[in-house]
Amino acid sequence: METLLLEKKDYEAFITALINWCEVISPVKKEVVRFKKIKNPSDVYLGKNSFFPVKEFFFRKKETIFKFKNNKISIPKLESPKRIFFGLRKCDLNAISHQDKVFMETVKDPYYISQRKNSYLIGYHCNEAPSKYCFCESMRLKDFFDLMLYDKHKDFFLVEVGSEKGKTLAKKFGKYLKRTDNKVSLEEKKIPGADRLPDSNIKDLYDNPGWQEGVDKCLSCTACTALCPTCYCFDLKDEVKARNLSEGERVRNWSSCQLKEFTMVAGSHVFREKREERFKHRIYHQLDYFREKYDVDLCTGCGRCIEGCPTRIDFVDIINRMKQDKAKQ
Amino acid sequence: MSEEKLKVGFYGITGCAGCLLSFIFNEDELLDLVKLVDLKAFPFVKEVNPSDSFDYVFVEGLVASNEDLKVLKELRENSKFLVSLGACASTGCVPAYRHYTLKENYEHLLYKKIKELEDVNPTPVDMHVKVDYYIPGCPPSKEEIKTFIKKIVRGLQPKPNDNPVCVECRRNGNECLLEHGKPCLGPITAGGCNSVCINGGFECWGCRGPTTDMNLDLMIKILKSKGFDDKFIQDRLTTFAGLKLPMLEKIMKK
Incomplete structure (x- = not known):
């Protein structure tokens, strides 16, 4: 180089x-x-x-995928x-x-x-x-x-x-x-002061009760996913013209896994109905699921999801605490 | 989609007619929208309004007199689907705030002066008849009314927006007003308004009513931690959506 x-x-x-x-x-x-x-x-x-x-x-944030007529x-x-x-x-x-x-x-x-x-x-x-x-x-x-x-x-x-x-x-x-x-x-x-998550492996923590303090402080407001530089989930929607209902466009908008709507399928069934499931899903996608597919963590440690959270849910602290509690046992 | 157009009516009971205006404000597509349906009745703008049968009837306003109730029940009987249009019809809005005031505080202003006025408790329409769809908001977004009509004429089922206002607000790149110490109700309020108030620097007052997913308990804790007292919080929460927050009293006591 x-x-x-x-x-x-x-x-x-x-x-x-x-x-x-x-x-x-x-x-x-x-x-x-x-x-x-x-x-x-x-x-x-x-x-x-x-x-x-x-x-x-x-x-x-908003992208016209195609127009139809x-x-x-x-x-x-x-x-x-x-x-x-x-x-x-x-x-x-x-x-x-x-x-x-x-x-x-x-x-x-x-x-x-x-x-x-x-x-x-x-x-x-x-x-x-x-x-x-x-x-x-x-x-x-x-x-x-x-x-x-x-x-x-x-x-x-x-x-x-x-x-x-x-x-x-x-x-x-x-x-x-x-x-x-x-x-x-x-x-x-090296960047001093930016190593506060010594162990980001959360595979065996899914059922740990330690997540609850984060869930209780979560409004599901989607600040975390909107401010995240890596979150890439979206929603697709058709908009039609009143003068011709066969004319319009398909648009892509940012969406968020923190919303019930995000996993709603036909018949209004919601896969991640509970706030707890949605809360964990984001963190597991960032630190676990993405790695399975791409061999790298999605999260890059910028901390925006914590700084921009209205209640400052610090998932790094939560993970560290769960790890410490586990080590004590 | 059948060849025959849907028979539609727009009606107002006690209200300010702002919700009806919101539909009319769709100037860019209004004439096309009207052509999509058989607009049988719209007393606000039409002279002749046959009201015998509707596929969809949109009702603005709330029940604040016996006459309102009579009209509402007739509309319900004559329509396949009844749509609650706006905050008054859906949540009770500002008029329903009367539930939280004592009679002696207001009756001398009007009801004692004019004996003919009936003092009926103002209530949203779903406390009296079955409602099939809600288009909330004070006023409802004109886009949402437009989209609703485009959906029903294509035989699709309109879906209420159950995402908090914050979703659109964050997408719009706004700073969080809660962080600025303002009592913003965005996190518990249903979106669809494109966060119009926050875009202009005003906090959300919750005019579109609560989301089914709201964390009300936490919202109240946050407001308390920002230094707002119980009376302020109760007032703010009940201004627009009071009657749709039935668990409020229980939570406020915590």
């Missing part, structure tokens, strides 16, 4: 050059931090990770905007790689692929856990990025090149990204 150097005095000029080349989306601080298109280098906010995940730019189906023209995502943290980069597995490998989802294929991912490495709920170090994340900025020195960033797209960027912006003999050590890639 090639390592380059970006001098801090060139940082603003570098961002300006990115903006002049294409649309740049980065964390922006308003009332909360969220990903937004930026106009100036000063819009970039790197003090804290975005409260809202980046997934909405690829797996969009009198038994004829037409697929909307799919645009593939060239965009740079700047300032993504390790958790969010890995989250993108997990959604890639779902929407680009298992199924070839043209809507996701079109949004994703011309996107460049430039990361910003956390020097320490940006939130007290983080636990990415416990989730054994991989290096996944086009470029990654490491902010370890007073005068310069070290920039790792992680892909072909990264090489393209390095070449294109070679004026700012200079050769260097420096390397980022494995030690420097």
